[in-house]
Amino acid sequence: MESRVKPTIGSFHLDRRALLSSLTVLPLLSASLHSRSALAQSQRDPLPSWNDGSAKTSIVDFVRRVTDQGGPFFVPPQQRIATFDNDGTLWIEQPMYVQLAFVLDRVKGMAPMHPEWKGKQPFAAVLDGDLNALAASGEKGVAELVAVTHAGMSTAEFETIVTDWLVTARDRRFKRPYTELVYQPMLELLAYLRANGFKTVIVSGGGVEFMRPWTDAIYGIPPEQVVGSSIKTRFEMRDSIPVLFRLPEVNFIDDKAGKPIGINEHIGRRPIAAFGNSDGDLEMLQWATLAPGARFGLLVHHTDSEREYAYDRQSHFGKLDTALDAAAVNRWTVVDMKNDWKRIFAFD
Structure with a gap:
């Protein structure tokens, strides 16, 4: 059935001296209490940017099942692998990658x-x-x-x-660095999974060496846990210094059916959870979820044209069509961005 969602295009610095000279004890006490309250809330709710609902519940229930050491679905920490697409899943992909x-x-x-x-x-x-x-x-x-x-x-x-x-570089709509256009709910999800013994790995169609310089700082995912497309390189000695020289030849395309291959070659373990947003992630979710034991698949559905973008079946970037239909058959969680996320970016 055709979707009705249509695509659309389109430091805080605290001066200590000023603080001490201008603020009274009462506001300071209020701020302290507020900070403690926020901390307590974050400890109670590991996903504070997610609205209560079936998507959030499915995540928490899955994590509880695989980490319950006495339960029937317990998964040892070394097998708790979760793979994430990048474009459109962890950060913005419209109006272009x-x-x-x-x-x-x-x-x-x-x-x-x-x-x-x-x-x-x-x-x-x-x-x-x-x-x-x-x-x-x-x-x-x-x-x-x-x-x-x-x-x-x-x-x-x-x-x-x-x-x-x-x-x-700045995004032309939001006028912000691209590294600020990462999805706050997904950052919380990454942290929540790692706090429960998961290894989080990026598996993206994007260039692996385009992503590795910044994924650790932005997502907490080190370079060795990034799988992506690549071009060929050649070892050379230049002035007695060894270098890897990048060649204008494709080495590997980490998209669609290439994602399970990349996972197998680079990770060596089959993930028990996979997160994506497009048809390019279909095979990765199938590889992760269509196997025995506790498994989890999730698709981010872009439905919020006001705070971000709304697109799916007809989009040139991040097309979500076949995978959206497969989600119903395979009981994957589909995140409705407009309704399931309290905020999209950290600056919201």
């Missing part, structure tokens, strides 16, 4: 060194801001852009480029 925004900015930044790009597609489309022409270039065109912007350098150089870009 963040890594695609990185590619476009890289093309524009490199253009002065390549005047021939003005008359060559798909580069001309990027420089002219013609997204329709870019889309017409298809996967081949995007692959060409990725090859030019992601290769021809060492892995260390690429890490620096990604890190520097994330510092300055």
